[in-house]
Amino acid sequence: MENTSQKNIQSPRGTRDLLPDQIVGWQFLEKVFSEVAQRFGYQEIRTPIFEHTEVFSRVIGENTDVVSKEMYSFQDKGEKYSLTLRPEMTAGAVRAAVQHNLTATGQLQRLWYIGPQFRYERPQAGRFRQFYQCGAECYNASSPESDAELIMFAAMVLQELGLSQYTLHINTLGTAGCREQYVQALVQYLEEKKELLSHDSQVRLTKNPLRILDSKDRGDKAILKDAPILSDYLSEESKQHFTKVLSILEANGYSYTITQSLVRGLDYYSHTVFEFTSSDLGSQDALGGGGRYDSMFEYFGGKHTPSVGFSLGMDRIIMILQKIRPEIFTLPTIDCYIIAMDKTVGEVVQTMAMKMRQNNISVITDLQYRSLKAQMREANKIGAKTVIVIGEEEIKSKQYKVKNMEDGSETLRSEFIG
RNA sequence: GCGAACGUAGCUCAGUAGGUAGAGCAGCGGAUUGUGGUUCCGCAUGUCGCGGGUUCAAGCCCCGUCGUUCGCCCCA
Numbered sequence: 033m034e035n036t037s038q039k040n041i042q043s044p045r046g047t048r049d050l051l052p053d054q055i056v057g058w059q060f061l062e063k064v065f066s067e068v069a070q071r072f073g074y075q076e077i078r079t080p081i082f083e084h085t086e087v088f089s090r091v092i093g094e095n096t097d098v099v100s101k102e103m104y105s106f107q108d109k110g111e112k113y114s115l116t117l118r119p120e121m122t123a124g125a126v127r128a129a130v131q132h133n134l135t136a137t138g139q140l141q142r143l144w145y146i147g148p149q150f151r152y153e154r155p156q157a158g159r160f161r162q163f164y165q166c167g168a169e170c171y172n173a174s175s176p177e178s179d180a181e182l183i184m185f186a187a188m189v190l191q192e193l194g195l196s197q198y199t200l201h202i203n204t205l206g207t208a209g210c211r212e213q214y215v216q217a218l219v220q221y222l223e224e225k226k227e228l229l230s231h232d233s234q235v236r237l238t239k240n241p242l243r244i245l246d247s248k249d250r251g252d253k254a255i256l257k258d259a260p261i262l263s264d265y266l267s268e269e270s271k272q273h274f275t276k277v278l279s280i281l282e283a284n285g286y287s288y289t290i291t292q293s294l295v296r297g298l299d300y301y302s303h304t305v306f307e308f309t310s311s312d313l314g315s316q317d318a319l320g321g322g323g324r325y326d327s328m329f330e331y332f333g334g335k336h337t338p339s340v341g342f343s344l345g346m347d348r349i350i351m352i353l354q355k356i357r358p359e360i361f362t363l364p365t366i367d368c369y370i371i372a373m374d375k376t377v378g379e380v381v382q383t384m385a386m387k388m389r390q391n392n393i394s395v396i397t398d399l400q401y402r403s404l405k406a407q408m409r410e411a412n413k414i415g416a417k418t419v420i421v422i423g424e425e426e427i428k429s430k431q432y433k434v435k436n437m438e439d440g441s442e443t444l445r446s447e448f449i450g
Numbered sequence: 451g452c453g454a455a456c457g458u459a460g461c462u463c464a465g466u467a468g469g470u471a472g473a474g475c476a477g478c479g480g481a482u483u484g485u486g487g488u489u490c491c492g493c494a495u496g497u498c499g500c501g502g503g504u505u506c507a508a509g510c511c512c513c514g515u516c517g518u519u520c521g522c523c524c525c526a
Contacts, residue, residue, distance in 0.1 A: 097524050157520075232522085315522090403478095416486095
């Protein structure tokens with residue numbers, strides 16, 4: 033597997049280095065997210081990047097693509113157990129909540145998180161093997177208000193970022209019971225027309241029938257026209273729950289699209305599911321999504337704990353920000369660039385720079401003994417607000433001129449030197 | 451996992467009858483030896499992703515490989 037003939041080692045497939053001019057955009061995104069989280073009263077949680085494999089395999093669903101073929105799993109050294117790089121954040125957060133009894137007495141918990149996740153997939157635009165998500169979870173609330181809170185939290189983040197061009201798709205899957213009955217009816221209907229279905233959908237019929245609803249195949253779509261509809265199988269409570277969620281969104285000015293085919297890829301969802309999509313992205317157009325998952329705590333031996341959460345795909349948000357708000361990706365400027373005329377004043381310049389930094393002024397000096405002109409050019413290029421030139425004269429007189437780079441004006445000063 | 455395209459200087463890319471690589475930008479130096487952004491002049495740069503093959507000769511053709519991109523699948 034090792035390709036020794038390749039001289040230049042590159043980052044592994046589907047991973048990337050985020051270089052300085054990118055990082056400023058990520059920092060902006062992280063700041064906006066944590067500020068909005070604070071406004072909603074959510075607290076940050078950080079969980080390990082790898083977990084025991086069962087944390088994911090049990091909860092996400094053995095038949096999902098994520099578990100069946102996308103996990104980075106490995107045997108821990110000298111141990112008998114298998115570990116897995118997290119393919120998503122929710123399962124780990126719930127595991128932590130159970131382990132530390134965060135929800136044992138039924139109290140509400142509002143948590144947010146941010147970090148990298150890993151899935152073995154074919155990379156393409158907006159899809160990476162190491163990708164980043166930020167998201168939030170609310171435990172011990174079964175109310176439609178809690179669903180709405182999470183959706184509006186996510187929507188507010190997008191708004192604050194300046195991403196107004198998104199579509200909020202929303203759907204309800206009902207309770208596990210409703211869904212089971214529906215899946216039965218759907219399978220029964222589709223079994224009869226199995227030969228007419230696309231190959232992919234024939235496989236899905238046994239593995240994950242709900243996904244057929246989402247098929248892009250024309251033939252499948254035609255067959256689905258007369259298929260049973262999930263909403264006919266919803267209980268009264270499920271319907272009421274969903275209606276309430278929608279009315280809260282409306283009352284707060286959030287428009288949405290009910291998308292019956294929205295079923296989401298992970299097995300643990302019930303009731304409300306939602307997804308934000310953007311036309312500014314390619315075929316991987318989901319910016320984020322989430323939903324309600326009421327039974328996950330029980331998988332970890334916890335009490336029944338109704339929960340709802342969402343996560344946003346940071347890589348994809350960054351892609352859009354680069355497109356529509358390039359000004360975010362400008363590096364911060366420096367207060368002062370001190371130019372050393374020659375090697376002999378190098379030390380003095382360092383001392384001066386340190387004194388200024390101790391006074392909370394950002395200072396850059398040239399470390400390559402370059403010419404005055406080169407240093408001037410660099411000061412200008414990086415957008416230094418002021419420039420100070422230090423040579424023999426300045427050291428003798430203990431005075432120097434501070435040049436304002438914007439208007440070219442100079443002021444005589446004598447602090448920090450000598 | 452399937453189908454398709456692409457991979458040339460730090461960056462964007464040209465190189466279309468196969469004959470030992472070019473432009474713009476960025477970089478560095480200079481235009482009366484202590485002051486930037488414009489302009490002008492000069493300099494440097496690449497194992498043409500990697501490996502193999504065909505050929506007298508390959509950046510251009512063939513095979514493999516790695517990577518990127520697009521679609522499918524799936525998902526954030």
